Amino acid sequence: MKNSFKLIPFIVLLSGCQGFLNVQPELQVDESQSITNSSTAEAAVNGLYNRLGSDGYYGSNFPSLSYLSGGDIQWTGSQSAPQEITSRKLTADNGYVSSAWQAIYRTILQANYLLETVPALNDPQLTADRKNQIQGEAYAIRALSYFDLVRGWGGVQLILKATRTPSDNTGIARSSVADTYAQVLKDLTAAEPLLGSTTSRNKITRKTVWALRARYHLYRQEWDQAETYASKIIDDATNYKLAKPYSAFYANNVAATTESIFEVAYTNSFKNGNYNWWLPPALSGRREWAPNAALVTLLNDPNVGGNRKDLIAQTAPPGNLWYGKLYYRTPLGTDPAYIIRLSELYLIRAEARAQLGKTTTALADLNAVRDRAGSPLSQASTKDALLLAIEAERQVEFPFETDRWFNLVRTGRVATVLGITDANKYVLPVPNSEILADKSLTQNPGY
Template identity: 85%
Template sequence: MKKNLRLLPFILLLTGCQSFLDVQPELQVDESQAITNGSTAEAAVNGLYNRLGSDSYYGSNFPAISYLSGGDIQWTGSQSDPQQITARKLTADNGYVGSAWSAIYKTILQANYLLETVPTLSDPQLTADRKNQIQGEAYALRALSYFDLARGWGGVQLILKATHTPSDNTGITRSSLDDTYAQVLKDLTAAEPLLGNTTNRNKVTRKTVWALRARYHLYRKEWEQAETYASKLIDDAASYKLTKPYNAFFANNAVATTESVFEIAYTNSFKNGHYNWWLPPALSGRREWAPNDKLVTLLNDPTVGGNRSELIAKTVPPGNLWYGKLYYRTPLGTDPAYVIRIAELYLIRAEARAQLGKTTTALADLNAVRDRAGVALSQASTKETLLLAIENERQVEFPFETDRWFNLIRTGRVAAVLGITDVNKYVLPIPNSEILADKALTQNPGY
C-alpha cells in the first residue's frame, strides 16, 4: 500500500478522475500549488467524489467483486481476473482486487488531506458552515471507505493523516477488524454534526450519514441502532420513498429519484464503467458477465422477481443471450452508481426488527419492498422465516449492486448458500504488490 500512500496533495486535488490514477507516486509537486484557498478546496472536494466513483471503486471494480462473488453472475468473457472471482480461485495478484484496494485508499488519502487543510484556510469564500460541510463529507466518505475495506479484507491499516512525503504513514500494522469498524463509527459520528440536514442524492449530508450508520449497525449486529437510523430515512417520506414500478429509479434515464439516498453521478467525461461489462456487443458493450440461469429464472418468476424482471433482457435471435440492463444509458457510461437506496433501508430495518422479535413490523417493512416489486405479500411469521425471506429479497432486489456476497458473509450464510466452507475465502487477499511495498503489511491467511 505504501506506493499509494506517497501520492502528494497536488495529485490528490486533480479532478479528472480516471486519468490521475496512473500518476507515478514519486512525482513531487510543491504544496503551494494544492489546496490554498476556497476555489482549490472546492476542486479537491470534487476530486474526492471522483475518487469514490472511479472505475476501480464504485464505478466498476468494487461492486463487481461483490456481485461476481455472490453466485448469481456468470463470467462469459476473456478476462482472467473476473474469471478468478466467479470460479472462487482468487489469487493475491488479481487485478480487480488490487485496483479496488488502491482506489479505496486513494479516496482515504484525499479525505485526509481535506481534513488537514480546510480548517486552516482563510478565505471569505469558505464560510464556517462551508468548512464544516467539507469536513463532514470527508469524514463520511473516509468512513465509507474503511467500511468497504473492513467488509472486503477484514482489519486493515488505519491511515488517518495526510501524506506529504514518501516516509509519511510508513510502518503501520494492520488493525483488528473491531478497531477498523470502530474507526468507521468514529468518522460517522464526527461527520454528523458538521453536515446539513438536507436532501442531496449526489453529495453527503447528515441524512447520508444516517443511512450509512444504519448499514454499519446492521453489520455490527447492533439491532436497535440499525432500526433507529433506518427509520430516520424511511420516516422522511417527503424525501425518500420506494419508486413504482421497480424500474422507475433507473429506466428512461432517470437519476436522483426518491429511491436514492446516495448515488454517484457520472457524465460523458467521467464515466461509470459498468455498462461495458454488462451490455452485449450490439449495444456497444462486451458482456463479459451476465445473469446466470438461476438468477434469470428468479427475476422472471412473477411470484419472486415481479417487475424486477426489468433488470434483464435478451438479445435477438439467434443469440438469445440474457444480459443485465441496469447500466445502459446514452451517452454510454452516464448511469449512476447506487451506493445506498431506500429499499436497503427498509430491508435493514426489517432484519433488525426480526432480530428484536418485532415480527409484525419487520414483515411490514419486507412487504413494502415486495409490494413495490409487484409480488404477493410474504406471510413469514417467525424470526427464522423472516430472515430467510429478507435474504431472498435482497438477492432479487440488488443483484447488480454491492450487496449479495458481503451480506452472505455478514450473516454467516455463505457456506449454506454457496457451499464455500473455507473461511479463509471469506475475505479478499491483500494485493501482492502492496505486501512487497510495505513490510508492515501482512497477508490474509490462505493466500
C-alpha cells in the same frame, strides 16, 4: 483512472504497481499547487467524489467483487480476473482486487488531505459552515471507504493523516476488524454534526450519514441502532419514497429519484464503467459477465422477481443472450452508481426488527419492498422465516449492486448458500504488490 475534474495537483496519486504507502516524490502533493483557497478546496471536494466513482471503486471494480463472488453472476468474456473470482480461484495477483484496494485508499488519502488543509484556510469565500460541510463530507466518505475495506478484506491499516512524503504513514500495522469498524463509526459520528440536514442524492448530508449508520449497525449486529437510523430515513416520507414500479428508479434516464439516498453522478466526460461489462456487443458493451440461469429464473418468476424482471433482457435470436440492464443509458457511461437506496433501509429495518422479535413490523417492512416490486406479499411470521425471506429479497433487489456476497458473509450463510466452507475465502486477498511495497502489511490467511 478518471480525472475529468483535472484534480491531479490536489490528489495524492499512486502508481498502480506500487504500494499506497510507498509513494514516489513526484506523485505526492505539490505544495505549490495544493489547497490554498476556496476555489481549490471546492475543486478538491469534487475530486473526492471523483475518487469514489472511479473505475476501481464504485465505477466498476469494487461492486464487481461482490456480485461476481455472490454466485448469481457468470463470467462470459475474455478477461482472466473476473474468471478467477467466479470460479473460486481468486489469487493475491488478481487485477480487480488490486484496482479496488488502491482506489479505496486513494479515496481515503484525498479525504485525509481535505481534513488536514481545509480547517486552516483563510478565505472570506469559504465560510465556517462551508468548511464544516466539506469536513463532514470527507469524514463520511472516509468512513464509507474503511467500511468497504473492512467488509472486503477484514482489518486494515488505518491511514488517518495526509501523505506528503515517502516517510509519511509508514510502518503502520493492520488494525483488527473491531478497531477498523470503530474507526468507521468514529468518522460517521464526527461527520454528522458538521453536515446540513438538507436532502441531496449526490452529495453527502446528515441524512446520508444516517443511512450509512443504519448499514453499519446492521453489520455490527446492533439491532436497536440499525432500526433507529433506518427509521430516520424511512420516516422522512416527504423526501424518500420507494419508486414504483421497481424500474422507476433507473429507467428512462432518470437519476436522483426519491428512491435514492446516495448515488454517484456521472457525465459524458466522467463515465461509470459498469455498462461496459454488462451490455452485449450489440449495445456497445463487452458482456464480460451476465446473470446466470438461476438468477434469470428468479427475476422472471412473478412470485419472486415481480417487475424486477426489467433488470434483465435478451439479445435477439440466434444469440438469445441474457444480460443485465441496470447500466444502459445514452451517452454510454452516464448511469449513476447506486451506493445506498431506500429499499435497503427497509430491509435493514426489517432484519433488525426480526432480530428484536418485532415480527409484525418486520414483515411490514419486507412487504413494502415486495409490494413495490409487484410480488405477492410474504407470509413469514417467525424470526427465522423472516431472515430467510429478507435474504431472498436482497438477492433479487440488488443483484447488480454491491450487496450479495458481503451480505452472505455478514450473516454467516456463505457455506450454506454457496458451498464455500473455507472461512479464509470469506475475505479478499491483500494485493501482492502492496505486500511487496510495505513490510508492515500482512496477507490474509490462505492466500
